[in-house]
Amino acid sequence: MEIFDEKDEEVKRLMLRISRKEITLCDSCDTFFDYIPRKISCDGCMKAKARERRQRPEVKERMREYQQRPEVKAKRREYMRGRYHRLKKLREEE
Numbered sequence: 001m002e003i004f005d006e007k008d009e010e011v012k013r014l015m016l017r018i019s020r021k022e023i024t025l026c027d028s029c030d031t032f033f034d035y036i037p038r039k040i041s042c043d044g045c046m047k048a049k050a051r052e053r054r055q056r057p058e059v060k061e062r063m064r065e066y067q068q069r070p071e072v073k074a075k076r077r078e079y080m081r082g083r084y085h086r087l088k089k090l091r092e093e094e
């Protein structure tokens, strides 16, 4: 059973790399990724989790509250005004 032996070797190699903290196994799927301290999920799962978090009502509510803050509103207005003038200038230059 050569295939099994190869598989064994592969697993052994992976285990060795894990013990050396070169790679680690994702906590949500069975993907290996480069070891980074305190990182427990692969990039794909991290993104999926972040997306999920943003969809949660309490997070949405917090975001909404944040955007209602006067200083945040002011900053956004400033940004929009800057953008408006940049676009206007571009149009005038055409």
Ligand SMILES: [Zn+2]
Binding pocket: 026, 027, 028, 029, 030, 031, 041, 042, 043, 044, 045, 046
């Ligand atoms: Zn994952």
